[in-house]
Amino acid sequence: MSSARLRAWQRAALENYQQRQPRDFLAVATPGAGKTTFALTLAADLLHRGVVERVVVVAPTEHLKIQWAQAAAGAGIPLDPSLAGSGAMGGDFRGFVVTYAGLAVNPTAYRVRIEHRRTLVILDEVHHAGDSYSWGDAVREACEPATRRVALTGTPFRSDDSPIPFVTYAPADDGTLTSVADHSYGYGHALRDGVVRPVLFMAYSGDLHWRTRAGDEINARLGEPMTRDATAQALRTALDPGGAWIPAVLTAAHRRLTEVRRDVPDAGGLVIATDQTSARAYARILTEITGTEPTVVLSDEVGSSERIQEFSAGMESWMVAVRMVSEGVDIPRLAVGVYATTTSTPLFFAQAVGRFVRARRRGETATIFLPSVAGLLAHASDLEHQRDHVIGRRITDEDDLFAAEAEMLAQAQQDAGAADDLLGTYQALGSQASFDKVLYDGGEFGYEGMTADGDELDLLGIPGLLEPDQVAEVLRRSRRTKAPAPRAAEAEADVAHEKRSELRRELNGLVGAWHHRTGEPHGVTHNRLREATGGPPAASATAKQLQERIDLVRRWAVRASG
Secondary structure, three states: OOHHHOOHHHHHHHHHHHHHOOOEEEEEEOOOOOHHHHHHHHHHHHHHOOOOOEEEEEEOOHHHHHHHHHHHHHOOOOEEOOOOOOOOOOOOOOEEEEEHHHHHHOHHHHHHHHHHOOEEEEEOOHHHHHOOHHHHHHHHHHHOOOOEEEEEEOOOOOOOOOOOOOOOEEEOOOOOEEEOOOEEEOHHHHHHOOOEOOEEEEEEEOEEEEEOOOOOEEEEEOOOOOOHHHHHHHHHHHHOOOOOHHHHHHHHHHHHHHHHHHHOOOOEEEEEEOOHHHHHHHHHHHHHHHOOOOEEEOOOOOOHHHHHHHHHHOOOOEEEEOOOOOOOOOOOOEEEEEEEOOOOOHHHHHHHHOOOOEOOOOOEOEEEEEEOOHHHHHHHHOOOOOOOOEEOOOOOHHHOOOHHHHHHHHHHHHOOOHHHHHHOOOEEEEEOOEEEEEEEOOEEEOOOOOOOOOHHHHHHOOOOEOOHHHHHHHHHHHHHOOOOOOHHHHHHHHHHHHHHHHHHHHHHHHHHHHHHHHOOOHHHHHHHHHHHHOOOOHHHOOHHHHHHHHHHHHHHHHHHHO
16 A cells, blocks of 8 residues: 555654564554554565565454455555464465464464564554463464564554563653553544544433342432442443333434434444344344344354444444444444443443544434443543553552452352352342433533423434534534523522432431441442431432431431441
8 A cells, every 4th residue: 555545644654664674563553553564564565575474463353353464465465364373375375373272272283373474463452462361371382483563553552561572661750661652643643634533422321220130129320320330230221232221312312313324324323232142132122123123243153243344334223232233343434333342441432433533424423322330431531541550559449340349249159059059139120211411522412401302302403414613613502502590599409409419418328337347238238328317219218308318317326336
């Protein structure tokens, strides 16, 4: 590919490489920016100049092996996507593509191949080399003899302490080590260049009801302050296909997709599910909503890659998948997404959003529907922030909002049988969805009193083709459509809201102290307080109700001390 056809960032990265000619090079570029094109252009140059004789690409998934081979063929570099470690490579190929998992099966065999010829190794989405020590060790063992290595990633690096092979780490003032990219091209820069689409995040809250493994029934509102465990269970309840939350959000998402398709007829939607059971259930709900069966992609089923390719090239409205399309898979026509998975890490979130941001023409806007959960909203607001891989820092609870829930589920599966008889099981009992707010360009657009039949539909009907500044103007006008309250009443409402916020903070602090004293879960304590004093959950309780609960938990503490 001619450098004249490259984007500005690709030319700058290529010039950087050509000036320095490093053995190792890390390029961090936002999803949809064109990392594959950059790497293949660089590979063609190194092959042409005789610096290398062979190209090896290590990719995360089997589908991406095929995608890389097709892209490389288009660049004049035939790569074998089916070569096994000890198999024979045809003479027509200039190299091969292997997955990280495949490399780990027999790293020594791949090492022999790489050291036999002067080889360029391209490590696609290199953070996968830290997914487990076995993968990282295999990459280091097999690729160490390479003449040149180019590492690519489009997402924030991991939050663990597993160093990624062939990535440079620099010491920071706090004693940690931070990954150093040779060239970076973030989402904010790409958005200004028109390389990626702007993204609207439609956040949905709602009332939820579930039973814990301890047998306690909890009522809560999604997005209100809760413990980490309660937040995880609230999200699971919202995403349960048996409740009303998922059908309501899928209905809203389909309305949005229908509006977008007025301007972009081939626009598609993607629902990202937690597991295969949920994916199939979501597909049935979408069929009822739309009258058409969506494409369902399950990674362990034969033909999954073919279904992705058919959907990418077709006109169908919806695809439902688990994790297979969360990273690297190129479906440029995706315009509407539903983030219906409990996976909450910045890494996975950025990978998922990356499926929707690739720009085809100016004016296309992506819309992603997501639960109104603090961690996910923070990721959405922080989309333009570039994260590096930090080794040696203290891991906090916020690094993975649902780590405790994942650990609990794993333990439950491991102890299946007698343990379930003793502890009971979590059960979603019901859910309702309500529109919360829109997040766009780091800002929030929304107001109390939005109605599903009016204001929400106005936002779902934003035209499918708008420039980024036009989107912001539409959102600002939408927020101003409510008639302003009289100044005195508005001031009074502000005071009342602040008073309730102070009381909620005080109540949450006392409940936290009671938890440390007794070990009783926060949610159980809140439920006991509600039963004793009456009224709704703390999130929507009046100041009087909150004060009654504060007084009651204080009396409990006095009696416990006496």
